[in-house]
Amino acid sequence: MFEISRRQFMAGVAVSAGAGVMKSAPARSADAAVEVSSPWGADKPFQKVVDAFNAKKLGVTVTNRFDGDYESAIAKAVASTAAGRPPAMMITGWKFGYFARRTLGVRDLRDIDPARAGAILANFRPSVLPLVTIDGAVIGLPWAMSTPITFINSSLWREAGLDPALPENPDTQWLYENARKLDAALKGKHPTYRSALALSNNEWTSQSFIQNAGGYIIDPDGKLALDSPEAVIGMTEYCAPAHEGLWIPVSGKEQDASFESGALAICTTSSTRAATFPFGHAKAVTAKFPGLVGHPRRLNSGGNFLAVYARNKEQAEASLAFLEFCASKEGQSIWAAVGYLNTSLHDVPLINDFMKPAAAQLADGLTAETIWPGKRGLEGQEVWRKWVSRMLLKEVTVPDGLKGAHQELDVLISG
Numbered sequence: 001m002f003e004i005s006r007r008q009f010m011a012g013v014a015v016s017a018g019a020g021v022m023k024s025a026p027a028r029s030a031d032a033a034v035e036v037s038s039p040w041g042a043d044k045p046f047q048k049v050v051d052a053f054n055a056k057k058l059g060v061t062v063t064n065r066f067d068g069d070y071e072s073a074i075a076k077a078v079a080s081t082a083a084g085r086p087p088a089m090m091i092t093g094w095k096f097g098y099f100a101r102r103t104l105g106v107r108d109l110r111d112i113d114p115a116r117a118g119a120i121l122a123n124f125r126p127s128v129l130p131l132v133t134i135d136g137a138v139i140g141l142p143w144a145m146s147t148p149i150t151f152i153n154s155s156l157w158r159e160a161g162l163d164p165a166l167p168e169n170p171d172t173q174w175l176y177e178n179a180r181k182l183d184a185a186l187k188g189k190h191p192t193y194r195s196a197l198a199l200s201n202n203e204w205t206s207q208s209f210i211q212n213a214g215g216y217i218i219d220p221d222g223k224l225a226l227d228s229p230e231a232v233i234g235m236t237e238y239c240a241p242a243h244e245g246l247w248i249p250v251s252g253k254e255q256d257a258s259f260e261s262g263a264l265a266i267c268t269t270s271s272t273r274a275a276t277f278p279f280g281h282a283k284a285v286t287a288k289f290p291g292l293v294g295h296p297r298r299l300n301s302g303g304n305f306l307a308v309y310a311r312n313k314e315q316a317e318a319s320l321a322f323l324e325f326c327a328s329k330e331g332q333s334i335w336a337a338v339g340y341l342n343t344s345l346h347d348v349p350l351i352n353d354f355m356k357p358a359a360a361q362l363a364d365g366l367t368a369e370t371i372w373p374g375k376r377g378l379e380g381q382e383v384w385r386k387w388v389s390r391m392l393l394k395e396v397t398v399p400d401g402l403k404g405a406h407q408e409l410d411v412l413i414s415g
Contacts, residue, residue, distance in 0.1 A: 031061045032318035034310075037073050037090040041066040045338040046091075052334055053325045060318040070096065070304065074378060077104055077309070088310040089319050091143065094131065094303060095203075095381060098222075098373040101134040107308040108137035109323070112316045120320070123327040128343045131368045132305045140307030141323055144340045146270045147301050147366055148205050149357045150175070150287040151277050156193060156265040157285075160185035166287045169297065172237055175266070175290045179246045182265045192262035194248070197241050199268050201249045201392060203384045204302055205289075207370050210234035211298040212291050217370045217384070224413065226406040235391060235398045237292055242392045249392045259284075270302060271358030275339035278354045288357040301366040303340060374413035383408055 040046040050064045067073040070093035077087050081104055092100050100106040109117035121129060128142040150170065160182045167174060179196035186193040199205050207217050215230030241247040258264040260280045268289055277284040291297040306326060308319040325331045329346040341362050342348045350359060372380030387405035390396050396404065
């Protein structure tokens, strides 16, 4: 993980006097074609952003190409770049920032046109801009940002007789105590209830626990830090409910299905689920992600950045025209329907009140999700997820699991 100060970032960005104003005149005599590699198909809000931009007829035509999830899109980009045909633009997961810059050669927006880049970036909150700054380069727009929050099945919570007043800043002590009460009240006595809690078996929420304990997966200097006492504290607290039997670790899809069916009482997962969970069978209520008692809260984000990879000058400049629209209030308002947090300075309302804990975490300050360095950094998240699973399932102790993960990842990301 990396951190960069606002002063460091702003020193490298030239903000033009026309910040926030999208250019309306075509920059070329014939339409330039720009294809965006994305994880969303034609039925998603991103397509509406593309369609609204194309309707303006600014001399650039954008096509949205669905390339699967972040990992699939990156793999395709590796192949096309090796063949001399890099994607013009790609929606790239935060976690691949180093890989995008060092291996795929994502463009520094300021190298394409410093004045236009400055005006585009001035539409976004200064606190999120460091997340798209890698090796001193500004590699895209902080396009989609989510953060892990807590979802509670309100019906099961009520049936267990628990206090409906949720704390403003919940911690694991509060969460685990209530999970025990849920289990005691409902296990074997309720037609759908199966498990009290799920903290998501992935590299994202485990990072939150390590950071909340004061540690890092990747420290601000870009070095692996899994061998720290803080990492042990965070992962021990993360694994505790699984070891106690309050959490049955399953895949993300299984977790979502279990929660929606009423089999799972509490889960921590992406804030984007606020677009669906509260309106399904679970009737979810939301709270912030749990902190650790005695430690400051240091939550991370997930999501992606919208980046330019085009080497051709005209295509790169055409890509900036699309970014200008994406950064505008109109573009951000269309995009907001997907349920990500508003990273811009525009007044764009939350999609619903269930997003308020996520917005509060954004206001508190978020780090990026783990950004794996090295030419083989693409493989880092799978290695870490494997070791997380082993610790959750008690195949190894937490200290031994962290030591094993550190050793394997150190070889992988230093190569």
